[in-house]
Amino acid sequence: MSSPTVQRVVPDGCTDLIWTPASGTLFVAGPDTSAQLATVAPGTLYGVRLPPGAFPSVFGAPAHAVRDLRVPLSELVPSARLDSFSDMVSFCASRVVVDPALAATASLLRSGDVGAVAWEIGLSSRQLRRRCLDAFGYPPKVLQRVLRFDTALRLAWNGVPFSAVAFEAGYADQAHLAREVRALAGVPLGQLIRP
Incomplete structure (x- = not known):
């Protein structure tokens, strides 16, 4: 180069x-x-x-x-x-210190409702928000979006069809996946994973 x-x-x-x-x-x-x-x-x-x-x-x-x-x-x-x-x-x-509670929080947020996750780990929604901002840099909903997006990219790079990517990553449908990818990446999924 x-x-x-x-x-x-x-x-x-x-x-x-x-x-x-x-x-x-x-x-x-x-x-x-x-x-x-x-x-x-x-x-x-x-x-x-x-x-x-x-x-x-x-x-x-x-x-x-x-x-x-x-x-x-x-x-x-x-x-x-x-x-x-x-x-x-x-x-x-x-x-680096890997906090198992934070890892569990991120894992739960990948697929759960923010309020339900807060309840499950024994925090109020406001406490969960503060902890997520400090640890991850995002409020819980944004963290959830970013983690779901990251999962979708990994699946797409592995050749999974986009309709299956949407389902497996937790999007409502392929159109939801397309909107989120464009919002987070600025380009369509096909262009993003193109070599």
Whole structure:
């Protein structure tokens, strides 16, 4: 690759620590609510993907603080000195805490009603909203949309017909899937998964 390329980054609930050695750029890509177009310069790019809910334990801030943003790591963790990919991995691995309750919440939200999920885990709807904003960067309904969208993309990339993708991912019908994909990714599903 000799010139910059533009890539579409779609919401998946994850946060990423990204480093470009040539420019020395080291930043955190927060959880996105819609597609972001990223210009990728020629050269090597390293990234560490953190699963949904891991951001607060690694960076010491609520995930909603970086939603839809790209923030220099130095603004979040001024003491961090990362000079290699192995430093990035070690930094994240030494700080990440996987909270089983958060993982269960995300799993329940994939297919359940927000009110019912709050009741099942013993929280009020407002408490669930605050916890989701801090941990995932999204309110529960948005988290639910993003996780369902991510499931749909995985199915579509594996060659599942779009009508079956809609059913298996939990959409009302294929038209609902099409509307949600366009809203979150900015392009139709067929264009999004095209190689």
